[in-house]
Amino acid sequence: MRWWNPLNWAGRKSPQASYAGDPISEERAIELIAGGLGLPTLSGVVVNQRTAMRVSAVYRCVSLIAGTIASLPCEVFRREADGRASLALGHPAFALLHDEPNPLMTANAFWKNFLWASLMGGNGYGLIGRTRLGAPAAIWWVSPDGVSPRLSPDKTRLQYLIRLENGQTRLFDQDDVIHYPFIGWDGRQGRSPLECAREAIGLSFAGQEFNERFFAQGSAADIALEYPQSLSQEQAKRILEIWENNRTGLGKMRLPLIAEGGGKVHRLDFSADDSQLMESRLFQVEDVCRFFGVPPHLVGHTTKTTSWGAGIEEQTLGFVKFTLRDIIKGVEQEINRKVLRTPGHFCEFNLNALLRADSKGRAEYYRAALGGNQIPGFMTVNEVRALENLPPIMDGEKLYVPLTAETKEGEETRQHAA
Incomplete structure (x- = not known):
C-alpha cells in the first residue's frame, strides 16, 4: 500500500x-x-x-x-x-x-x-x-x-x-x-x-x-553577632566573608562559628x-x-x-x-x-x-454479571473470559435467564400460537 x-x-x-x-x-x-x-x-x-x-x-x-x-x-x-x-x-x-x-x-x-x-x-x-x-x-x-x-x-x-x-x-x-x-x-x-x-x-x-x-x-539569618565596639566597614566585610566561606551551603551549615574580638553569638527566633x-x-x-x-x-x-x-x-x-x-x-x-x-x-x-479491581472484587462483579439464583445476568461466560484474556468456550454465549422468565415467555408463546 x-x-x-x-x-x-x-x-x-x-x-x-x-x-x-x-x-x-x-x-x-x-x-x-x-x-x-x-x-x-x-x-x-x-x-x-x-x-x-x-x-x-x-x-x-x-x-x-x-x-x-x-x-x-x-x-x-x-x-x-x-x-x-x-x-x-x-x-x-x-x-x-x-x-x-x-x-x-x-x-x-x-x-x-x-x-x-x-x-x-x-x-x-x-x-x-x-x-x-x-x-x-x-x-x-x-x-x-x-x-x-x-x-x-x-x-x-x-x-x-x-x-x-x-x-x-x-x-x-x-x-x-x-x-x-x-x-x-x-x-x-x-x-x-x-x-x-x-x-x-x-x-x-x-x-x-x-x-x-x-x-x-x-539556612536563614537566624544568628546575630554582637561586638562590644563599633566595627569598621572593613571589619564587618571580613566577618561576612568568614561567614560565607565557612557557613553557607548544605554541607557547612552545621559547622561551628568562631566569634573573634569579643563577639557574642545570639540565636534569633526565626x-x-x-x-x-x-x-x-x-x-x-x-x-x-x-x-x-x-x-x-x-x-x-x-x-x-x-x-x-x-x-x-x-x-x-x-x-x-x-x-x-x-x-x-x-x-x-x-x-x-x-x-x-x-x-x-x-x-x-x-x-x-x-x-x-483486585481478584476478590472482580470475582464478585463477574458473579453478579453472570446472574444466578433467579437473578438475570447481563454478561455471558465468554464475555467475562474475554475480560480476563481467556479463550471462549463452547456454549459460553448464552445469557442466563431466570426460570420464571423462561416459563412466562413459554406460556405467552403458547397462548399466542393458540
Whole structure:
C-alpha cells in the first residue's frame, strides 16, 4: 500500500501557496516577544513550560494524566445491526490507533506526546496521512509551535498552517488534522493551562526557589553577632566573608562559628515554619492540583484525608470519572470524525484495565454479571473470559435467564400460537 507522509510533502501540489515563514501560536508569540521567558506573575516568577515543569506538582499532574490515558488501548468498534458493538480488527485505522500511528512512534508514545502538548500548551495536534483512496495510513505528531490554526475564507471550516520537515509551511484542511484543545476553546485553538494557573505555579516556584536559597545560604539569618565596639566597614566585610566561606551551603551549615574580638553569638527566633512557608507550599500543591483536576493524593500530597474514597480503587474511580473521562471523550470524538469517518465505526479508549479491581472484587462483579439464583445476568461466560484474556468456550454465549422468565415467555408463546 502506498501512502504519503504529510510532514515531508513530496510529489504533490497543494492548492494553497507555500509559506517560507514559521507559523507560531498566539501564546508562543507572546512568549517570544517577552524574550522567550513566558508570562510574568505577581510573585516575580515568569512562568513558561520550562519553569513550570520544575514544579513537582505540575510535572506530576501532567505526566499522570498524559501517561494514564496513553497506557489505555485505543480500539475501533463496529456497530452491529442489533445494536451491539464488536471489535473491528480489520479496519485500516485499528492498528494506527492501537499499536503504531506512524513508523517513528508507538501508540503509547504518540498519545503521551499528544496529550502532554495539550496539557502544557493548550493544544495537541496530529497530522493524518492517507492513501490515494483517502483511507488513514499514518498519524504524525506535530509540535504545537509549528501550527497556526485559522478560519477558512468563508468562515465555515478550520485550516492549519503547519511547518513541514523541509522547512516550508503548508495549509491543511481540518479533516486532516486531529486537534484537541484542552481548555478555553475560541473556535480556533485552546488556551494553555499555564496561562490560567500562572499565579499558583509562580508562587510554587518562588517557594521552591526560596527553599533552595535557604539551604544554599546555610539556612536563614537566624544568628546575630554582637561586638562590644563599633566595627569598621572593613571589619564587618571580613566577618561576612568568614561567614560565607565557612557557613553557607548544605554541607557547612552545621559547622561551628568562631566569634573573634569579643563577639557574642545570639540565636534569633526565626524559622521557615514561623513564616508559614511550609503551609504556603502545601497549599500551592493543592492549588495546582485543582487547576489540572488531579486529586492531591495522586501526586503524593497526603497531609489531609481525601473525600474521594477510602481505598485506592475508589480514588482511582473518582479520578477517571471527574478528570480523565472528559479528556478521553474529546479525543475520541475528534478521532471518530476525522480518522474513521465510516458509518457504524467508532473508537474507544478501553478503561477496563484502569478500573480493574483486585481478584476478590472482580470475582464478585463477574458473579453478579453472570446472574444466578433467579437473578438475570447481563454478561455471558465468554464475555467475562474475554475480560480476563481467556479463550471462549463452547456454549459460553448464552445469557442466563431466570426460570420464571423462561416459563412466562413459554406460556405467552403458547397462548399466542393458540
